[in-house]
Amino acid sequence: MLVYLIRRIGQSIMVVAVMATLVFLAVFAVGDPVAILASPDADQRELEAITTRLGLDRPIYEQFGIFVWNALQGDLGRSFVYAQPAVDVILQRFPATMELALAALILSILLGVPLGVIAGLKPESLLGRSIMTTSIFGFSLPNFWLGLMLILLFAVQLRWLPASGRGETVEVFGVHLSLFTWDGLRHLFLPALTLSLYKASLVIRIAQAGTREVMLQDYVRFARAKGLSYNRIVFVHVLKNMMIPVVTVLGLELGSMIAFAVVTETVFAYPGMGKLLIDSINRLDRPVIVAYLMLTVVIFVIINLVVDLLYAAIDPRVRLTESKG
Amino acid sequence: MSKAVLDVKDLSVSFRTREGLVTAVNSISFSVGAGEVLGLVGESGSGKSVTGLAVLGLIDPPGEIDPRSSIKINERELIGLPEEKLRRVRGKDVAMIFQDPMTTLNPVLRIDTQMIEAIRAHEKISEKAARERARQALEKVGIPSADERLKAYPGQFSGGMRQRVAIATALLNRPTVLVADEPTTALDVTIQAQILSEVQQLCSETGTALVWITHDLSVVAGLADRVAVMYAGRIVEEGPVSAVLEAPIHPYAAGLIGSVPSRNKRGVPLAQIRGMTPSLTNLPPGCPFAPRCDYATDICRSTMPEPTPYEGGRAARCHHPLSAPTPAAA
């Protein structure tokens, strides 16, 4: 297990290093780094100051060294718009996005697993087929349009839920969270539902296929031959096997949820780092874009690592082979 | 023969397929007494596995048991029982073990979970008591340090060990009948023999009637008291093992016996049954074996022979019985 852990962490660091290099090449080597990193309305003196500070008059490998050195110290430049270190700007918005992504993740499990299992247990039934056809719609609804329609229905027509913003937050261990206020939850619900629907459809598909496959296994037949109740078979034997692919896929999808939060946050004017990215693109606040990229890379790599470990924890077969190796 | 604890009469099982209704098991009857071992022999597709599943009420749609069939365990009729009552019979009165030990145990649940749930599905006893019984059951099938092994996952066992766990699980509630569907086929020959004798011993200890489904006559020879030979969904011959093996009545049974290598003399070519197993979707009108039979005549091709009883507790379905034993008085 330890060997496995060390190897996986090593791989993760490699990925971050490769991505850092790509970002460096894109920002520093291809374009005019001064133009990218300086405020568009900076004057000549400022440009020269930046050139010197970034060491752009030095050879490229030295520049790369400086970039890495600064990045390691958490310095990815300063935001022009907020006049703060870019990393700080991103990190302030980080809790809101994580809250949204996690809420959406939980919603997609709550919606997807039961529906997928039902569809998998009775694949030929009308209900089963309806669930599967509906899941195609869930796949097909573009995230942003779905958000607009939910706003139209719940905020404009019915006036049940707010259309935008994050609502009231409370500070928990120095982090502002909206999960614990009624107002915050009301603001969170529509964006989270929007973000979750695509994943819920994905979960339905995986859960349905998994359930169908597991139901055909000999061990289910043996479990029935033991005289176990249907509920016990479904909730213990089937669910436990079926959750392995669901957890794996969903874990990996947490990353894409954070990415898709860019869209959802824009639709709902939700102040997370996704909306910040779009704003920064529109305002040409490039250091924030770079910081966002580097932070997302790190988040993705961590998610991949955690999912792998989680996978090993719930599937005894993996645990076994890895501990041998 | 002691009183029958499993009594199957006119059991028919059919499956709805795209090609129409396929009758996998066609009105078969047999019975097994307490402590008795019945070998159910046949090729792939002869309906022997379906018969085993039917006894446990495990036929799923598109399969369906003919409602006129009768399956009695301890004189209690199982056909027509509601699912919840059937569930209480399964694992308690009749248990089953399957062919592939690598897949019969759930890979993500620990052995103890899988054994304890089998006990607690039928009895309201504490987890602790159930665990103790599971431990004893494992010891009985020869698994060392059972306490430790209970906490293991199936993946940590070899094939033979897994089949032993499955057998121990099946016998946890001292079932009246155990249906064993080729449980040794997937194992090494040496382990096969061990498991055979272990199951035999366990069943005779508890008086459990054993239905051993196999395609391998040599297994039946050493194990069973009686043998029933299935072909294309029907029992074509039934009787005490020694009598059937020595003087088969049905040409198909004779063919099966002839094709077991050990029973042939050196240098004599291995006997074969020519032709192929018929497809159940379009069986010939008469005896399904007729196209492959050396003795077939016109009547075989037009009329299905009825089961005929013979002396010595035997029966066969054949117009031209070999070795012509005396038909029993009707």
Place this chain on the structure above:
Amino acid sequence: MSDTTTKGATQATATPPRPVEQGESLLRRHIASFFESKTATIGLVVLVALVFAAFSAPLWAPQNPYDLATLSIMDNMLPPGERLDTGMLAILGTDDQGRDMFSAVLYGMRVSLTVGTVSVLVAAIIGASVGVFAAYMGGRIESFIMRVVDLQLSFPAILVALILLAVFGRGVDKVIIALIIVQWAYYARTVRGSALVEKRREYIEAARCLSLPAYRLVFKHLLPNCLPPLIVVATVQIANAIALEATLSFLGVGVPVTEPSLGMLIANGYRYLLSGTYWISTFPGVALVILIVAINLVGDRLRDVLNPRLSR
């Protein structure tokens, strides 16, 4: 039923494997099996109708929505069913510039379809070539290529495309390029996977023994057998590409305002949504959803038809 080992001579006489059907009869059977599904047939009919309607739009659409001269600002924000100054009926209403939404949706669909199809085709060709190349070469080259593919696929397409377009700027061509860059890796992985399976088959071995030239081996043997999964992935990807383009345009980094795609039209209506002017965002969205659902229904059925392992 469950006997796997073959002991005894009687077992040796099992049914011989059915001969593999080839060529036209196989294709015909696939087509027949495709139309067995009612939903997929409906999906295909709707899809064909939409494609036809979108590309023939200049011939019969009530208005050319790109021709600013014909637009009258007096007609702006008319609700569905009202008439324009010219007397033309705006069945889906008009937008803030007085553009007939029905015509705009037809023209927008044309942009969406073009971007989706072209990007998928080019990406599929690039990806398939890379995938086959990797599978054919094997060894270090293969593992290097697949590392790159995995790395790329571990980052969501939306994010990569967003960043690329932030660097490139707006434009139909730029959107297509960005979509190609984010998509090629899917095909590379798909094709490499099936090429590896094919490579181990005996006929490839046989072809090698005949010392056929490499290009023949790849193009005549390897590639055709990788086609079915490629077709399935490509079909579904057209839907994804269209959705992605719409999303990018909605975020303001996609197509230019002068050539509004469906996503752009929806974005235009976003501003007016809260005041109850629902039609500008709703109808392009409905068109987008119908288009994507139709493609997905077809793709879903293709998957079942072309992959017998998944169907029962």
